[in-house]
Amino acid sequence: MTRSMKITLAGTALVVAAALTPAANAATPAELQAAYSAQSGAAAVPDRGQQLFTTRHGREWSCSSCHGAVPTQPGKHAATGKPIAAMAPAFNPERFTDAAKTEKWFRRNCNDVIGRECSAAEKADVLGWLRTLTR
Amino acid sequence: MPLNHPTFIHRTLWVLVAAFGLVHTAHADDRHRGPRLASLPQYAQECGACHVAFPPGMLPADSWQRLMANLPRHFGTDASLDAATVKDLSGWLSANAGTYKRAREAPPEDRITKSAWFTRQHDEVPAAAWKRPAVKSPANCTACHAQADQGDFNEHTVRIPR
Numbered sequence: 001m002t003r004s005m006k007i008t009l010a011g012t013a014l015v016v017a018a019a020l021t022p023a024a025n026a027a028t029p030a031e032l033q034a035a036y037s038a039q040s041g042a043a044a045v046p047d048r049g050q051q052l053f054t055t056r057h058g059r060e061w062s063c064s065s066c067h068g069a070v071p072t073q074p075g076k077h078a079a080t081g082k083p084i085a086a087m088a089p090a091f092n093p094e095r096f097t098d099a100a101k102t103e104k105w106f107r108r109n110c111n112d113v114i115g116r117e118c119s120a121a122e123k124a125d126v127l128g129w130l131r132t133l134t135r
Numbered sequence: 136m137p138l139n140h141p142t143f144i145h146r147t148l149w150v151l152v153a154a155f156g157l158v159h160t161a162h163a164d165d166r167h168r169g170p171r172l173a174s175l176p177q178y179a180q181e182c183g184a185c186h187v188a189f190p191p192g193m194l195p196a197d198s199w200q201r202l203m204a205n206l207p208r209h210f211g212t213d214a215s216l217d218a219a220t221v222k223d224l225s226g227w228l229s230a231n232a233g234t235y236k237r238a239r240e241a242p243p244e245d246r247i248t249k250s251a252w253f254t255r256q257h258d259e260v261p262a263a264a265w266k267r268p269a270v271k272s273p274a275n276c277t278a279c280h281a282q283a284d285q286g287d288f289n290e291h292t293v294r295i296p297r
Contacts, residue, residue: 079212080186081271081278104216111213 029089029096033127039120044128057114072133088133175227187276187283196232198245248273269296
């Protein structure tokens, strides 16, 4: 490994750590997406994010079961009926502004929908797609 | 410890606050015949994200302890939380858990909606009403108890959706 590669990797690790550790929670959706992309080493593919979000993965629920197929409007919890505010950041400025909260919900919901945690690439894809949904 | 010592004053104030709280909740119970409402913003934020922030008095402490120890498998969903938050919420739930006669025994599966008191309180609700899209689940308190999020389950304000 060359010296410049090492420096780049160390720099990437720092960015990801800063965006994803609870100590530095405040973030923008763009920063969180950039951190996930840096972690996976690839740019987000929004179409792939939409596919992941709207289809089922061998289980009862898709992300859309609670958030709607186009999450620009409020959704509804599939089990309890509790309203869930819109997921797309352009329609709900509170979304994806807290790294720890984002990680918590990806962990839980990917487990529910796919039966495992999502990879950094998958999180970048989903966030990338949600960020394409504008008014 | 002298009487004007800050610690003494502090403790005395807390005793007074606690005593007032007890008297106050006793009155509230008389009027609403419901579990007393303790509130913790973190509880409303975390647990209230997916369902009504159920009043802690609706389950006994051992039910809360089992639920909080199994959050990654919470009635079919992953409701996992970081260890520090689990500890804070568990302590608060146990401290405010149901101790009066009707809520002392753990219901089947630790489900509030399977408690004997819950069944009795809802025996006038027709079976079909529970299945309506606007209700969906007996755990969806706010479908009929509009103020459930504030801990108000007063039967005089119940409106069952058509």
